Amino acid sequence: MMLFAGTFFISLFVLMMQFLWRYVDELIGKGLSIEVLAQFFWYMSLMLIPQALPLAILLASLITMGNIGENSELTAIKAAGISLMQTLRPLIFITCFITVASFYFQNNIGPDSTKNLAQLLNSMKQKSPELEIPEGIFYDGIPQCNLYVQKKDLESGMLYGVMIYRMTNSFEDAAIILADSGRLQSTADKQHLLLSLYNGEWFENMRSQEFAGNANVPYRRESFISKRIVLDFDSGFNLTDASVFSNNAQAKSLKQIFHAVDSMNHVYDSIGRGTRQDLDRMFSYTYPREVDKNDSLEAVKKGLQSTYSFDTIVSRLKPSDKLDALQRALNRVQIMTSELEFRQMITSDGDELIRKHWLEAVNKFTLSLTCLIFFFIGAPLGAIIRKGGLGVPVIISVLVFIVFYILDNTGFRMARLGAWPIWFGKGLAPAVLIPLASFVTYKANKDSMVFNMDAYRNVFMRLLGLRLKRHVASKEVIINDPDYRRDAERLTVMSHQVRAYAYGHHLMRMPNIINVFFRYQPDHEIERISVELEDIIEDLSNTRDRFIMSYLNQYPIVSLKAHTRPFERKWMNITAVFILPLGIFLYLRMWRFRLRLLTDLRKIRTTNAKIVERISKIDTM
Numbered sequence: 099m100m101l102f103a104g105t106f107f108i109s110l111f112v113l114m115m116q117f118l119w120r121y122v123d124e125l126i127g128k129g130l131s132i133e134v135l136a137q138f139f140w141y142m143s144l145m146l147i148p149q150a151l152p153l154a155i156l157l158a159s160l161i162t163m164g165n166i167g168e169n170s171e172l173t174a175i176k177a178a179g180i181s182l183m184q185t186l187r188p189l190i191f192i193t194c195f196i197t198v199a200s201f202y203f204q205n206n207i208g209p210d211s212t213k214n215l216a217q218l219l220n221s222m223k224q225k226s227p228e229l230e231i232p233e234g235i236f237y238d239g240i241p242q243c244n245l246y247v248q249k250k251d252l253e254s255g256m257l258y259g260v261m262i263y264r265m266t267n268s269f270e271d272a273a274i275i276l277a278d279s280g281r282l283q284s285t286a287d288k289q290h291l292l293l294s295l296y297n298g299e300w301f302e303n304m305r306s307q308e309f310a311g312n313a314n315v316p317y318r319r320e321s322f323i324s325k326r327i328v329l330d331f332d333s334g335f336n337l338t339d340a341s342v343f344s345n346n347a348q349a350k351s352l353k354q355i356f357h358a359v360d361s362m363n364h365v366y367d368s369i370g371r372g373t374r375q376d377l378d379r380m381f382s383y384t385y386p387r388e389v390d391k392n393d394s395l396e397a398v399k400k401g402l403q404s405t406y407s408f409d410t411i412v413s414r415l416k417p418s419d420k421l422d423a424l425q426r427a428l429n430r431v432q433i434m435t436s437e438l439e440f441r442q443m444i445t446s447d448g449d450e451l452i453r454k455h456w457l458e459a460v461n462k463f464t465l466s467l468t469c470l471i472f473f474f475i476g477a478p479l480g481a482i483i484r485k486g487g488l489g490v491p492v493i494i495s496v497l498v499f500i501v502f503y504i505l506d507n508t509g510f511r512m513a514r515l516g517a518w519p520i521w522f523g524k525g526l527a528p529a530v531l532i533p534l535a536s537f538v539t540y541k542a543n544k545d546s547m548v549f550n551m552d553a554y555r556n557v558f559m560r561l562l563g564l565r566l567k568r569h570v571a572s573k574e575v576i577i578n579d580p581d582y583r584r585d586a587e588r589l590t591v592m593s594h595q596v597r598a599y600a601y602g603h604h605l606m607r608m609p610n611i612i613n614v615f616f617r618y619q620p621d622h623e624i625e626r627i628s629v630e631l632e633d634i635i636e637d638l639s640n641t642r643d644r645f646i647m648s649y650l651n652q653y654p655i656v657s658l659k660a661h662t663r664p665f666e667r668k669w670m671n672i673t674a675v676f677i678l679p680l681g682i683f684l685y686l687r688m689w690r691f692r693l694r695l696l697t698d699l700r701k702i703r704t705t706n707a708k709i710v711e712r713i714s715k716i717d718t719m
Contacts, residue, residue, distance in 0.1 A: 101162060106154035113146045113153075114139070125222050138218055144211035148204050148465050151196060153499050156472035159189070160491035163480025172481055182543045186477055193473040201466040205351045213349035231257065231282065240291065240329055256281055260295065273302035275327075291329040298322060345451060347458035355459045359452055366448040373441050453514055460524045461510075467528060468502070474535035478542035502527050570639050570650045580637045586713045588634055589706040592627065596699045599623055605661075605696040608689055614663055615675040621662050624695070628656045631702065638709070645712050652705050654698040660691040 130138075166172045175185055231237050237245045248259025262275040277298030284291055300320040347355060412420060475498060476491075483490060505527040513523025613619070635650055664684040665671050675681045 102154060102158040105157040106150060109153040110143060110146060110150040113150055114142055117142060130222060141211050141215035141218060145208060145215055148200050148208060151200050152468040152472045155193060155469050156476040156498060157491060157495040159473050159476030160480040160495060161486055163477050164483060164491055165486030167481055167484030168486045182481060193470055197466050197469045200469055201462060204462045209349045209351050216346060243329060275300050293327040293329060295325045347455040352459055355455050359455050362448060362452050456520050457510060457513055460520060464524050464528055471531050471535050474539050478538040481542045502531060505530055568651050568653055568655055572647055576640045578640060580640045582713045582716060585634050585638055586710045589710055593703045593706045595627060596703055600696055600699050605692045615671045625658050628658055646709060649705055649709050654701050656698050657691055661688060661695045664688060
């Protein structure tokens with residue numbers, strides 16, 4: 099539990115910093131009190147707890163099972179006959195409890211925290227900035243005023259070389275104030291600023307209603323020794339009205355969300371019915387007189403177009419009547435289009451608001467379920483990797499969480515825009531992570547080496563035709579000396595067999611496609627030669643002669659099957675030949691292996707000759 103608590107607070111701190119950086123530019127320099135900042139961080143932490151829980155569970159389970167596996171405790175547990183699922187049973191119970199607690203927290207405590215945080219954050223954004231008049235640049239933090247200070251005294255608070263531009267309604271009635279010095283102070287109620295100026299001049303345009311028609315605008319010039327100006331500047335902190343967040347789905351519980359959705363459906367259904375009635379009244383056509391059926395155009399308007407040809411009707415009209423009819427039709431279409439676009443804006447906003455509520459309702463379930471999913475990813479991965487500490491587990495946790503965040507955020511945005519259904523958008527991340535959790539849990543329960551890097555490296559090397567070099571080391575203690583005479587005879591016979599094999603199989607020729615992909619026959623001869631060669635190398639590795647040891651390391655490691663067919667199973671070979679890029683690649687790869695086998699056989703004959711010659715010298719000593 100201590101490990102889980104530690105990872106939880108680490109995850110919560112990281113998420114809080116990520117959330118804080120989004121608004122740091124808007125909150126900095128506001129002169130907020132410690133009490134306000136404490137409330138901000140408190141509500142922010144409460145809101146981010148449901149998001150921190152899955153990441154904490156993932157990291158804690160990885161570290162816990164990694165430590166148990168690294169210390170061989172997991173091996174001892176399995177040796178005692180206890181399976182992995184039995185070992186994880188208490189942790190599964192705790193995780194289920196945390197999952198239920200996360201849902202309860204999101205449904206009961208989280209909405210109030212989100213609403214209070216949104217109210218506090220909006221109030222902090224609207225608070226006027228703290229007065230910090232810079233030197234040498236214009237400061238626009240005071241409403242309707244630009245203030246320039248050439249120099250200021252930090253000890254006395256005096257400002258020197260003051261220039262002020264005041265704009266009230268427009269640039270035409272702006273005022274310019276110049277002063278040698280001044281002092282800026284806040285009133286006791288923090289609602290106004292008192293600006294005391296000394297030895298200056300005031301220039302102001304006299305633009306007003308009585309001079310509105312005149313081209314020349316008079317202005318006023320005033321010289322003063324001292325002057326006081328009161329500026330509006332609310333530097334206090336006031337909470338905004340919480341009712342503005344009534345449409346915030348994150349600030350509602352499930353019961354409130356369902357009630358809000360029902361209310362919005364009722365309201366927007368009423369708007370839809372009203373829109374239909376308005377459009378019917380707007381675009382319905384009434385006729386003041388009885389329509390004469392001989393008038394083709396009037397007949398079309400009356401709805402009798404089924405008995406008339408539109409082209410025929412239009413062709414009979416005068417050019418002026420044609421133009422008039424087309425213009426009226428175009429005007430009606432434009433009016434209808436504009437009206438429908440306006441109505442669509444109203445209904446689309448309502449649909450988006452309803453989608454946000456449904457998304458938040460589904461999110462309460464999916465975010466809680468993520469705790470359980472992350473546990474069945476983290477714990478089996480820790481048992482497979484068997485690495486504890488904060489190294490590999492942190493890397494894996496970050497990668498898994500990034501994948502989850504990308505999928506969940508993408509699905510949320512697409513569902514919010516209406517491009518995807520809500521169930522698909524919010525179910526995208528669980529649909530990807532649940533199979534992953536099932537896979538790693540199954541592999542961990544079966545003691546699979548799914549993350550054995552050596553196995554993947556061997557597959558990669560076989561695919562590219564890479565191989566390791568032979569390394570035969572000298573033995574410090576030799577019990578039985580090699581049978582040099584018998585080994586020399588076997589090597590001599592092997593050299594003849596290798597030469598006959600290379601000559602009989604025509605390894606330099608391109609292989610027959612039919613025999614490769616459809617009529618595969620195993621090559622037992624090269625397998626027998628390889629087994630016999632390894633047996634001779636094993637016997638000669640007991641030698642003390644350094645020349646023979648160096649010759650043994652010159653033997654290549656022969657590939658036994660790659661020169662005969664691409665795959666072990668026949669149906670895979672048949673399938674590969676019809677996939678042209680893959681089939682061509684496998685065919686050329688197998689030809690390359692045949693040429694390499696020919697080179698290996700020549701190397702074997704040369705090395706055999708060297709060893710036989712060296713053995714003959716040893717016998718004569």
